[in-house]
Amino acid sequence: MRTAVSVFCAGAMLLSAVTIPIAAAEKVTSATILALVEKNYKDINDYKVDAEVTIDSPQLYVKGSKMTIYFKKPNKVKIEAKEGFAVMPQVFAGNPATEIKSKFNVEYTGDSKLGGEPVYVLKLTPKSTSAPGNMKLFVEKKRGVIVGSEAKANDMTMISRWTYVKVDKKYWLPSQIKVEMSGTLSSPAYDPDEVKVKPAKTGKGTAVIKLKNYQVNKGLSDKIFEQKKSSGK
Amino acid sequence: MITLVKLEIFKLVRRARSYLGFAALSALAGLVVLGLKEGPPPFEQSINQGFMTFGNILNGGFTAWFLLKLMMALFLPLFACVVIGDMVSGEANDGTLRTMLSRPVGRGKILFSKFIVSVLYVIALTFFIGVAGYMLGAIFLGRGALVTFQEGTALGAQGIYIYPEAEGLLRLLGAYAYASVAVLSVASIAFFISAFVTNSLGAIGGAMVLYIASNLLGIIKYFEPIKDYLFTTHMGNFGLFFINEIPKGDLLKSLGILFAYILAFLAAGLFVFHRKDVLS
Numbered sequence: 001m002r003t004a005v006s007v008f009c010a011g012a013m014l015l016s017a018v019t020i021p022i023a024a025a026e027k028v029t030s031a032t033i034l035a036l037v038e039k040n041y042k043d044i045n046d047y048k049v050d051a052e053v054t055i056d057s058p059q060l061y062v063k064g065s066k067m068t069i070y071f072k073k074p075n076k077v078k079i080e081a082k083e084g085f086a087v088m089p090q091v092f093a094g095n096p097a098t099e100i101k102s103k104f105n106v107e108y109t110g111d112s113k114l115g116g117e118p119v120y121v122l123k124l125t126p127k128s129t130s131a132p133g134n135m136k137l138f139v140e141k142k143r144g145v146i147v148g149s150e151a152k153a154n155d156m157t158m159i160s161r162w163t164y165v166k167v168d169k170k171y172w173l174p175s176q177i178k179v180e181m182s183g184t185l186s187s188p189a190y191d192p193d194e195v196k197v198k199p200a201k202t203g204k205g206t207a208v209i210k211l212k213n214y215q216v217n218k219g220l221s222d223k224i225f226e227q228k229k230s231s232g233k
Numbered sequence: 234m235i236t237l238v239k240l241e242i243f244k245l246v247r248r249a250r251s252y253l254g255f256a257a258l259s260a261l262a263g264l265v266v267l268g269l270k271e272g273p274p275p276f277e278q279s280i281n282q283g284f285m286t287f288g289n290i291l292n293g294g295f296t297a298w299f300l301l302k303l304m305m306a307l308f309l310p311l312f313a314c315v316v317i318g319d320m321v322s323g324e325a326n327d328g329t330l331r332t333m334l335s336r337p338v339g340r341g342k343i344l345f346s347k348f349i350v351s352v353l354y355v356i357a358l359t360f361f362i363g364v365a366g367y368m369l370g371a372i373f374l375g376r377g378a379l380v381t382f383q384e385g386t387a388l389g390a391q392g393i394y395i396y397p398e399a400e401g402l403l404r405l406l407g408a409y410a411y412a413s414v415a416v417l418s419v420a421s422i423a424f425f426i427s428a429f430v431t432n433s434l435g436a437i438g439g440a441m442v443l444y445i446a447s448n449l450l451g452i453i454k455y456f457e458p459i460k461d462y463l464f465t466t467h468m469g470n471f472g473l474f475f476i477n478e479i480p481k482g483d484l485l486k487s488l489g490i491l492f493a494y495i496l497a498f499l500a501a502g503l504f505v506f507h508r509k510d511v512l513s
Contacts, residue, residue, distance in 0.1 A: 061392075061477045063400065065395060065397075066397070080288075081377070081378075083377045084289055084375055084377015085287070085289055085290050085292070086378065087287075088285055
């Protein structure tokens with residue numbers, strides 16, 4: 001499941017939105033960039049969105065796993081499977097800037113371009129071993145949204161790209177997160193049928209999270225978030 | 234021929250042992266559903282590492298898949314053989330075979346009609362476990378997306394495939410159809426033995442011994458060169474239906490080998506039955 005761990009960064013920015021670029025005179029630091037990302041939530045009290053996850057890797061294949069994601073300030077998130085069961089890569093389910101600050105040491109390493117757009121480049125180092133490995137994060141200067149990440153962990157490389165949609169002509173929210181993985185994508189596993197341990201699988205894989213039908217600031221009830229989240233049984 | 238088949242069906246439904254497999258498999262399906270419902274989640278760990286899961290992995294589709302995997306190892310072939318191994322030998326044992334052969338119908342037709350009914354029985358038994366499993370699972374666990382594990386174990390799975398409910402059902406349908414052919418390959422051995430013994434236990438036992446022996450040969454390194462030609466090697470390939478792009482070449486090859494076994498044992502049975510000196 002290292003595949004999936006690696007996808008962690010992929011969904012990182014489910015909740016990015018509108019942006020106010022850092023003022024030219026202000027000195028750019030990791031804190032100001034994260035503040036820029038955080039501002040995206042300023043006018044979003046809640047939202048609901050339909051998500052569909054497709055994963056195609058040597059370890060795991062998921063075809064159109066459908067779910068509904070609910071978000072409410074300050075950081076309430078609920079994800080509900082539409083067909084009884086759903087799976088998605090671990091993501092910063094909530095305010096991404098807050099999540100990043102709590103789990104990583106962040107360093108601003110410079111500017112670059114991604115898809116022709118100028119971006120800030122952040123280097124994220126995990127504070128604990130439970131967090132994913134080091135990664136580079138790209139924050140678009142123009143909109144202040146996270147548009148990509150690159151990470152290397154053990155023998156695996158993950159490259160992710162985010163595309164956005166403008167919801168209600170105001171909020172930039174992700175419409176698709178695509179992650180391309182390569183390298184060692186699974187752990188060795190004992191196969192009782194073959195009576196042998198199968199080696200770890202290497203190769204390439206892709207994970208795509210598609211998000212559509214955003215409903216922003218419709219006044220989601222707290223009751224939605226009170227239900228106990230079930231996982232597995 | 235249709236009259237003969239109808240007659241054989243009539244005889245089959247009147248025999249108590251025909252229902253043994255259905256009853257036993259129903260009970261086993263019930264126990265499996267109970268275990269899944271009340272026990273700890275068996276596969277959660279495989280999925281949860283690195284992923285967020287929502288809802289319940291256990292449902293009707295999962296139960297049908299899980300049961301197929303469990304029952305194909307022993308129970309389905311065994312209960313099929315219990316009935317198919319009795320098709321001819323049972324009549325010989327009861328003393329009705331000679332009477333039947335005294336009628337102006339060819340031996341080949343009689344045996345072939347019995348074989349057709351055997352095929353129908355195997356299909357019914359195999360699909361029964363799928364339908365029972367799905368329905369019990371849907372009632373007690375719910376419905377939803379189909380999650381299957383194709384390689385490794387619950388704690389170290391390598392091939393996890395998750396499909397929307399509708400597609401999952403179609404794949405289950407294909408897998409059960411394939412499983413019917415796989416079970417028939419074992420049952421055809423019992424049918425063949427049944428053609429020349431008068432005690433159905435011999436036919437059932439003989440088929441099961443061959444089944445177990447073939448399984449053992451498949452895991453002994455020395456017999457690796459013949460592994461591909463053992464029917465047991467291909468019996469578990471119903472799992473191919475749960476791979477995103479079904480490897481049609483492998484599937485057809487496995488089906489070809491299973492059908493070759495079925496036809497070979499049917500032909501051998503016909504040969505033996507034609508020359509058989511029926512004394513009872």
